[in-house]
Amino acid sequence: MDTSxxxxxxxxxxxxxxADEAGITLHDKPSPLYRLLVxxxxxxxxxxAETATAAARELFxxxxxxxxxxxxxxxxxxxxxxxxxxxxxYDESTATALGxxxxxxxxxxxxxxxxxxxxxxxxxAKLRELLQEVPRIGPVGADIFCREAQAVWPELRPFFxxxxxxxxxxxxxxxxxxxxxxxVPPGDxxxxxxxxxxxxxxxxxxxxxxx
Numbered sequence: 602m603d604t605s606x607x608x609x610x611x612x613x614x615x616x617x618x619x620a621d622e623a624g625i626t627l628h629d630k631p632s633p634l635y636r637l638l639v640x641x642x643x644x645x646x647x648x649x650a651e652t653a654t655a656a657a658r659e660l661f662x663x664x665x666x667x668x669x670x671x672x673x674x675x676x677x678x679x680x681x682x683x684x685x686x687x688x689x690x691y692d693e694s695t696a697t698a699l700g701x702x703x704x705x706x707x708x709x710x711x712x713x714x715x716x717x718x719x720x721x722x723x724x725x726a727k728l729r730e731l732l733q734e735v736p737r738i739g740p741v742g743a744d745i746f747c748r749e750a751q752a753v754w755p756e757l758r759p760f761f762x763x764x765x766x767x768x769x770x771x772x773x774x775x776x777x778x779x780x781x782x783x784x785v786p787p788g789d790x791x792x793x794x795x796x797x798x799x800x801x802x803x804x805x806x807x808x809x810x811x812x
Contacts, residue, residue, distance in 0.1 A: 604775070604784060607772060607774060608774070608785060611772075611810070612785070612789060612792055612796055615796035615799040615806065616792035616793065617795065618752070619640060619654060619745075620637055620749045622650075622651075623636070623653075623654040623657040623658055624658050624661060625637055625661075627750075627752050627753055631712060632667055634713075634715065634750070634753075635666070635667055635668055635714060636661060637746060637750060638714060638746065639660060639661075640657045640745075640749075641732075641738060641746040641749075642699060642702060642736075642738060642742070643657055643695065644742070644745050645745070646737070652687060653688070655687070655688075656682070656683050656686035658686070659682040659683065659685045660682045660683070660699075663678065663682045665678075668706045669703070669707065671702075672707065674700075679695075679696035679699055679700065683696060698736040702736045702737070705734065705735060705736070706735070717731050717732070718754060725747065725757050728747065728757070732746055741762075744760075744763075745762075747760045747762075748761070748762055748794045748795070749791055750791075751790055752788070752790075752791040758790050759779065759782035759790050764797070765794050765797035765798050765801070766797075767801070768798070768800050768807070769781060771807050772800070772807060772810055773811065781793060
């Protein structure tokens with residue numbers, strides 16, 4: 602199949618964002634942006650993506666949808682929510698990181714990630730640096746957040762991390778952000794980035810797509 606057909610297939614079969622899987626309808630508003638940050642924290646350790654998204658859904662179902670709600674919850678309530686999603690081994694340290702991160706957001710940005718965005722002044726590199734001040738989020742975590750947040754923060758577009766670009770190369774697609782962006786409307790960039798990541802995590806998807 603040609604490039605256009607390959608990208609159509611990627612979006613159709615694998616183009617669900619991780620935010621959507623976690624039950625987050627992403628908007629440029631404090632609560633959904635915070636929930637994306639929580640998902641990012643959960644994904645920032647070596648754990649299956651489906652476990653991380655399930656853990657996010659459990660936390661949100663328990664009411665931990667804002668930094669203030671996360672701080673108000675007890676450490677044990679956070680641990681219990683993570684446990685219901687079988688987010689094990691890292692549940693206690695993650696419960697602590699989530700509480701500390703929520704406190705940081707309240708103290709530094711009044712609980713609103715749009716203030717962090719304002720401090721970055723439209724510079725994606727500065728935004729990634731600020732994100733890495735949140736406990737548990739390193740360079741990979743910052744990439745995860747930006748990959749999904751480009752859906753609502755246009756200054757991040759086109760954002761494809763190293764994993765997604767490597768997968769694009771494996772599939773014979775353009776493997777630069779600008780090259781990929783030429784083939785989809787801006788609103789589909791986050792979906793395409795997520796699709797490439799999902800394919801990279803599959804044992805069979807690359808072979809199936811290139812057969």
